[in-house]
Amino acid sequence: MARVRMRDVAEHAGVSVRTVSNVVSGYPHVSPETRAKVQRSLDELGYRMDYLARGLRSGRTGFIALAVPFLAEPYFAELAQAVIRAAGRRGITVLVEATAGDSEVERRILDGGLTNVADGVLLSALTVPAADVGARTPDFPLVMLGEHSVGNQFPRVGIDNVAAARTAVEHLVEQGCRRIVALGRNGSENGRQRTEGYQQAMAAARVRRVNWLVVPVEDWTREQGYAAVRELLEGDGPLPDAVFAFNDALAVGALRALDASGVRVPEDVAVAGIDDIQEAAYTHPPLTSVAPDLDVIAERALALLEEQTGRSGAAREAGAPVAAVQEATPFRLVVRESSRWRSAGR
Amino acid sequence: MARVRMRDVAEHAGVSVRTVSNVVSGYPHVSPETRAKVQRSLDELGYRMDYLARGLRSGRTGFIALAVPFLAEPYFAELAQAVIRAAGRRGITVLVEATAGDSEVERRILDGGLTNVADGVLLSALTVPAADVGARTPDFPLVMLGEHSVGNQFPRVGIDNVAAARTAVEHLVEQGCRRIVALGRNGSENGRQRTEGYQQAMAAARVRRVNWLVVPVEDWTREQGYAAVRELLEGDGPLPDAVFAFNDALAVGALRALDASGVRVPEDVAVAGIDDIQEAAYTHPPLTSVAPDLDVIAERALALLEEQTGRSGAAREAGAPVAAVQEATPFRLVVRESSRWRSAGR
DNA sequence: CTGAAAGCGCTTACAG
DNA sequence: CTGAAAGCGCTTACAG
Numbered sequence: 001m002a003r004v005r006m007r008d009v010a011e012h013a014g015v016s017v018r019t020v021s022n023v024v025s026g027y028p029h030v031s032p033e034t035r036a037k038v039q040r041s042l043d044e045l046g047y048r049m050d051y052l053a054r055g056l057r058s059g060r061t062g063f064i065a066l067a068v069p070f071l072a073e074p075y076f077a078e079l080a081q082a083v084i085r086a087a088g089r090r091g092i093t094v095l096v097e098a099t100a101g102d103s104e105v106e107r108r109i110l111d112g113g114l115t116n117v118a119d120g121v122l123l124s125a126l127t128v129p130a131a132d133v134g135a136r137t138p139d140f141p142l143v144m145l146g147e148h149s150v151g152n153q154f155p156r157v158g159i160d161n162v163a164a165a166r167t168a169v170e171h172l173v174e175q176g177c178r179r180i181v182a183l184g185r186n187g188s189e190n191g192r193q194r195t196e197g198y199q200q201a202m203a204a205a206r207v208r209r210v211n212w213l214v215v216p217v218e219d220w221t222r223e224q225g226y227a228a229v230r231e232l233l234e235g236d237g238p239l240p241d242a243v244f245a246f247n248d249a250l251a252v253g254a255l256r257a258l259d260a261s262g263v264r265v266p267e268d269v270a271v272a273g274i275d276d277i278q279e280a281a282y283t284h285p286p287l288t289s290v291a292p293d294l295d296v297i298a299e300r301a302l303a304l305l306e307e308q309t310g311r312s313g314a315a316r317e318a319g320a321p322v323a324a325v326q327e328a329t330p331f332r333l334v335v336r337e338s339s340r341w342r343s344a345g346r
Numbered sequence: 347m348a349r350v351r352m353r354d355v356a357e358h359a360g361v362s363v364r365t366v367s368n369v370v371s372g373y374p375h376v377s378p379e380t381r382a383k384v385q386r387s388l389d390e391l392g393y394r395m396d397y398l399a400r401g402l403r404s405g406r407t408g409f410i411a412l413a414v415p416f417l418a419e420p421y422f423a424e425l426a427q428a429v430i431r432a433a434g435r436r437g438i439t440v441l442v443e444a445t446a447g448d449s450e451v452e453r454r455i456l457d458g459g460l461t462n463v464a465d466g467v468l469l470s471a472l473t474v475p476a477a478d479v480g481a482r483t484p485d486f487p488l489v490m491l492g493e494h495s496v497g498n499q500f501p502r503v504g505i506d507n508v509a510a511a512r513t514a515v516e517h518l519v520e521q522g523c524r525r526i527v528a529l530g531r532n533g534s535e536n537g538r539q540r541t542e543g544y545q546q547a548m549a550a551a552r553v554r555r556v557n558w559l560v561v562p563v564e565d566w567t568r569e570q571g572y573a574a575v576r577e578l579l580e581g582d583g584p585l586p587d588a589v590f591a592f593n594d595a596l597a598v599g600a601l602r603a604l605d606a607s608g609v610r611v612p613e614d615v616a617v618a619g620i621d622d623i624q625e626a627a628y629t630h631p632p633l634t635s636v637a638p639d640l641d642v643i644a645e646r647a648l649a650l651l652e653e654q655t656g657r658s659g660a661a662r663e664a665g666a667p668v669a670a671v672q673e674a675t676p677f678r679l680v681v682r683e684s685s686r687w688r689s690a691g692r
Numbered sequence: 693c694t695g696a697a698a699g700c701g702c703t704t705a706c707a708g
Numbered sequence: 709c710t711g712a713a714a715g716c717g718c719t720t721a722c723a724g
Contacts, residue, residue, distance in 0.1 A: 003462075003717090005716095005717060005718085006717070006718065007717080007718095015694075015695090016694065016695045016696075017695090017696095017717090017718080017719095018694065018695060018696085018719085018720085019693090019694060019695080021718070021719060021720085022693090022694085025719085029693060029694095030693070030694090031693065031694095034693080034694085048458070048459075048461075048462065049462075049717095049718085050402075050462045050716090050717050050718065051462060051463050051718095052398050052401045052402045052407065052462060052463060052716090052717080052718090053402050053700090053716070053717035053718040053719090054717080054718055054719075055398045055700095055718090056396075056398045056399050056402050056699095056700050056701065056702085056716090056717080056718075056719095057699075057700050057717080057718045057719045057720085058700085058718080058719055058720085059700080059719095061398065063441075070427065071417070071423050071426050071427040071430065072420075072423050072424045072426075072427035072624065074418075074420065074423070074625075077417050077418050077420070077423035078418045080417050080418075080442070081416065081417040081418040081444060084417065084442070084443070084444045085444070088444075093441065093443070093463075094441075094442065094443075095409075095439065095440075095441050095442070096426070096430070096440065096441070096442040097430070097439070097440075098427060098430045098431070098434075112394070113394070115394075116349075116394065116395075116396045116397060116398060116701095117397050117398060117439075222624065222625075222627075222628050226628075252625075252628050253628065255628075255630075256628045256630075256632075259630055278418065278568065279420075279568075279598075279625055281568075282568050282572075282598050282599065282601075282602045282629075283628075283629075283630070284601075284602075284605055284629070284630030286602075349701090351700095351701060351702085352701070352702065353701080353702095361710075361711090362710065362711045362712075363701090363702080363703095363711090363712095364703085364704085364710065364711060364712085365709090365710060365711080367702070367703060367704090368709090368710085371703085375709060375710095376709070376710090377709065377710095380709080380710085395701095395702085396700090396701050396702065397702095398700090398701080398702090399700070399701035399702040399703090399716090400701080400702055400703075401702090401716095402700090402701080402702075402703095402715095402716050402717065402718085403701080403702045403703045403704085403715080403716050404702080404703055404704085404716085405703095405716080462717095
């Protein structure tokens with residue numbers, strides 16, 4: 001049984017392919033009788049659109065590409081799920097690419113590597129340095145997601161990292177913690193911003209400098225969170241009052257390291273993270289975290305993409321630059337047991 | 347700057363598009379000089395293949411589709427990551443779809459909904475009942491992944507669920523556990539198979555029937571694992587010796603419920619799961635689990651897909667059915683602290 | 693409101 | 709080893 005094309009449907013219904021196309025695409029100006037007749041043939045023959053052909057001809061494929069560093073990292077998996085869900089509501093299919101945080105791959109994407117196959121690109125970049133991108137402006141719809149801003153020439157949606165970090169640290173300070181370890185500083189923009197938020201909160205609380213502790217970490221994974229905290233505990237300094245991890249994966253690793261060393265959480269050391277991944281509600285003890293609203297991020301990102309798609313090529317070539325909106329989405333602090341310092345056990 | 351087509355490259359290099367196509371696609375019979383000349387033009391003009399056009403013409407798109415129920419479930423996220431990695435090695439791009447475990451969506455995929463956009467489909471089905479599919483054979487390359495077999499007419503790759511469950515339970519029995527709760531039975535094929543493995547191990551160990559406990563659960567999530575174990579603990583029966591969860595998400599929920607009720611793991615109750623998700627090494631205590639080799643699953647699935655793609659349409663229409671290989675991939679038991687029953691605390 | 697026809701950017705027999 | 713040309717299945721001005 002060969003594939004059913006529009007031409008077959010047209011013959012079957014006794015109309016031209018133009019009319020079939022009109023019916024399929026929902027073009028309004030088709031007489032009701034014709035529409036019904038065509039629809040019957042469509043159903044009877046089991047017509048299925050060839051999206052490739054449509055994409056080739058119309059220039060729109062109905063796909064968007066989503067590139068994240070690692071799909072197996074809970075935060076990115078949950079983000080991808082949110083994007084797929086939001087895209088589904090708009091009849092858009094998502095093509096997922098895993099960049100492995102490789103700046104070469106990320107640059108290739110910024111250079112338009114996914115362009116002809118996707119109407120737009122959502123990139124959650126991890127590493128590509130702003131300098132590499134220079135003043136280049138993409139000639140295709142692109143929205144950066146959260147993690148990394150790569151300068152400000154691209155539209156971007158995500159939480160305000162400085163504010164999110166500040167919120168977490170303010171909470172720990174309110175619990176009475178002073179000696180607070182910031183876990184996760186690395187070379188990334190995001191790392192800088194979360195460090196900045198930590199510093200703002202510490203300064204605002206007038207915490208003495210000797211209690212400011214920034215522990216660098218290469219990747220924000222459970223493994224490295226574990227390793228960094230193990231090392232910290234092996235040192236001869238006093239225990240910190242709290243660990244503020246730059247994401248929940250690090251916090252999970254930190255919890256495991258504290259547990260393995262017999263340090264009690266939250267009685268001895270409080271812990272808080274960022275992301276509020278699903279796992280956070282099931283750690284021991286349950287983890288306090290700053291929760292971004294992934295559905296809002298996904299919705300806004302798709303809306304910004306559509307705005308760009310809407311602009312005619314002419315308008316863009318005429319030099320009207322896309323306003324590189326930097327959109328901050330809402331977040332909230334989810335307080336769980338891991339941060340109830342000294343209130344639980346004493 | 348308009349898009350660079352093969353035609354532009356051909357003009358620039360002074361050859362026909364045929365020759366450009368030959369060079370781009372790596373066709374071997376091109377003279378070295380011509381190849382070099384074309385390559386120079388390719389680089390100079392910054393040519394990028396239009397995959398849509400190629401797909402339309404050649405019938406092969408270079409995409410495969412991967413459909414999983416929920417991308418945010420760790421197991422599926424890790425599986426997707428493995429598939430993307432394996433596909434990347436073959437120059438194949440993966441289109442990820444989330445079915446939400448909706449049998450309607452799964453059936454649509456089995457009916458070929460993703461066909462014209464992907465050269466092959468990898469489906470990790472959750473719910474679609476075998477009866478719905480009937481004796482139908484897909485007219486496109488399809489491989490089922492792990493979870494659900496939907497009869498045996500489709501090739502399938504994944505671990506032997508019966509054996510995996512039996513292995514986990516045998517391990518718990520070896521620790522001295524007798525009263526072992528099987529957590530997760532539901533209507534799925536997978537659920538039946540893991541129940542079967544549990545029963546085989548219990549029977550082989552001659553555990554008295556009164557100690558066989560099967561707790562049904564709708565979805566294999568942390569939430570439902572937590573709820574089911576809370577309920578179990580509120581009953582007036584004696585504590586079980588162990589909980590064998592049908593996947594790690596359930597086990598994570600179980601651990602949290604036991605912890606919340608003050609039951610010690612592994613001293614009072616041992617726990618084991620299946621999947622060995624990354625989270626398993628970071629639970630409290632670290633979780634014993636059966637680890638499938640996701641890289642092997644991904645590799646084998648892609649190989650089976652390629653085998654099917656290789657068959658000419660003619661051969662398939664001639665009625666030579668694709669052998670519906672049921673391929674069992676290796677797994678191993680990863681023993682961690684959660685199953686060291688009574689050895690730790692006494 | 694509908695038809696006939698061009699063309700999106702490729703690949704691939706068919707010649708030579 | 710390379711060229712000229714047809715055609716994959718659609719959409720969309722252009723007519724009428």
